[in-house]
């Protein structure tokens with residue numbers, strides 16, 4: 001089956017989005033995005049034909065595709081299975097290879113085996129770096145030189161060629177060195193050398209004093225010194241050849257196709273340009289300056305930087321290093337230092353550098369005389385590999401890391417989808433989650449029209465990574481639908497505000513507008529100790545500021561007190577409730593425990609009793625079996641014994657008759673007996689008698705033996721039963737001991753419970769005291785409010801001092817203290 005996703009027509013984008021939704025479903029646990037994406041998928045966009053809409057089409061987020069060539073290893077491992085087929089310069093077909101998840105699902109009738117995507121332009125495997133630059137960001141660089149902001153993302157799975165696209169190699173420099181080359185060619189001979197005008201906050205610039213300029217020079221020298229140990233690459237000379245370097249490589253940019261960007265006539269001819277660069281990475285949702293060497297100690301962590309916003313809503317990375325560069329070689333040195341620090345940090349943290357987003361930013365200041373007329377920003381963002389955590393079987397830290405990567409890419413996707421959705425439905429003004437990830441927060445203003453963004457999607461053609469590649473393509477399909485509404489601002493309209501050497505706005509004619517100052521700095525910065533040094537203000541203004549701050553402070557304190565009372569009350573109630581609940585629970589647990597142990601003990605007794613009974617019964621049965629003789633046998637044996645006994649008595653009788661001798665005259669009664677005895681001769685009789693008595697003896701012996709045997713068995717049985725009873729006694733003893741142990745545990749728990757109840761009581765008392773204290777404070781506050789706001793100046797200063805020395809000193813108080821402390825600095829002249 002084939003799906004054709006022609007993203008150049010709104011109507012046909014729906015399938016692509018739908019399947020992307022399905023993929024995202026499997027991709028990330030944040031399922032809520034699905035509904036969002038599904039709603040986009042179900043959206044029936046109308047074809048826009050008006051002139052305005054026509055214009056918007058030209059400003060769609062440009063999404064380019066770059067297909068990486070196979071490496072030798074990939075060819076030898078049969079990765080080339082014709083998965084990526086370039087139809088034309090804008091359309092590509094993906095064929096699912098055998099064994100891929102996509103193919104398996106299509107065989108089951110879910111999804112398709114072939115997908116077609118279209119892009120702003122597709123660059124095949126044979127594309128040269130120069131052609132890529134020409135076809136992608138050259139126009140953005142042009143706009144950048146005209147004062148517009150530009151952002152370029154390089155997106156794709158690991159090893160798809162993202163870094164190659166941005167940085168490139170020595171022989172094949174990427175779009176960044178090429179852009180630098182174009183920029184420096186443009187400003188050649190018009191560079192502002194003083195280094196005393198520097199980007200500040202989001203979109204402002206600041207004057208630097210001589211000491212600060214020296215500091216800048218030192219920082220730059222220190223950064224370059226990091227590369228001293230490495231061999232400097234040989235320079236390539238030539239008219240249109242510029243040498244620069246990244247990583248351990250050097251770039252040799254020979255960009256013949258470069259169109260010279262001619263400066264506009266008039267004023268602009270007199271303009272000078274200063275170029276400042278920064279290089280940072282976002283790893284695990286933390287921002288790190290790559291120009292700040294990571295600590296060598298294994299235990300020390302890198303300092304994460306904060307993302308802030310100025311009052312104009314421009315995001316910026318606070319305390320990020322900006323380095324003034326004078327040629328592309330210097331800029332590339334900065335890139336090398338950043339790459340070096342990045343790989344050092346990733347080695348130390350045991351993660352691959354491809355797991356972070358790296359951002360190289362170039363700020364261009366157009367300066368007339370000593371005034372900054374315009375400032376524009378070009379950022380090149382090498383995104384982390386977009387593979388999903390399911391595939392890479394990640395655990396623990398890696399899972400968190402993968403989650404963060406996926407999350408920031410997901411948020412990027414969500415923002416893009418939301419932008420697209422808002423644009424399709426003019427009435428809709430849906431929430432765009434820029435603030436949900438550092439990446440989107442930093443570039444929010446670009447997406448909101450303060451510049452142009454483009455995305456270079458990198459893919460490889462490997463069969464083994466087909467499913468990931470398909471996912472990347474679907475993501476890009478959504479990105480391509482975003483229309484950027486870029487106001488056609490001229491350079492002048494983007495004029496940044498000028499600020500003083502301490503970063504505070506400087507107004508012309510020596511007048512300082514403290515209102516502007518307050519408006520300019522966001523509240524966060526105003527309350528920050530380091531940022532809010534107001535010593536540069538005149539004394540009167542300073543007093544006004546102090547008075548304002550004092551009023552704010554009082555209001556703030558009042559608010560805080562009320563909040564504190566509420567919170568304390570809430571907390572007290574909650575704690576009480578919790579303690580009561582826990583007490584109840586513990587009582588229940590103790591009772592249950594007691595019950596269960598008693599039951600167990602009883603069960604054990606019963607078990608032993610049963611076992612004893614069983615055993616006795618078994619033994620009895622065994623005995624019955626052993627002693628059993630069939631009745632007939634028994635009767636027969638008895639008869640035999642009786643016969644033998646009779647025979648024996650007869651024999652004995654005969655024997656006694658014969659021993660009386662022949663002298664005895666037989667009587668008449670004896671005569672018959674004598675006759676019968678006289679039949680066998682007396683010797684034979686003697687022998688028979690002996691045999692019978694022997695038999696009798698044997699019988700007796702046998703009987704005795706069997707009796708002895710049975711006696712022995714009985715004794716053994718008694719011994720074994722005694723042993724068993726001993727074992728059972730031991731078990732019983734053990735069970736009793738356990739029972740006692742558990743009972744003592746229960747007692748301890750009871751005691752603990754009692755202690756906690758006491759604690760609860762004391763907390764209650766403490767809470768009552770605090771309430772009283774608060775009531776007193778409230779009274780004081782009421783008195784204080786009656787006295788405020790206007791006080792004689794001496795008293796007022798005393799008040800300030802008092803509030804500053806108050807134990808409840810807040811950030812504002814600290815700021816005030818600092819301001820008061822630094823007031824003598826006012827005497828210093830401004831520069």
Ligand SMILES: Nc1ncnc2c1ncn2[C@@H]1O[C@H](COP(=O)(O)OP(=O)(O)OP(=O)(O)O)[C@@H](O)[C@H]1O
Pocket residue numbers: 067068069125156157158159160161162163164165353354384385458
């Ligand atoms: N267009 C290309 N032509 C030739 N080789 C390329 C091309 N694109 C990438 N490569 C090579 O492929 C390999 C991977 O490229 P690269 O490091 O740029 O990928 P990546 O997507 O940045 O990976 P990671 O996410 O790990 O940073 C490198 O050896 C690079 O030289």
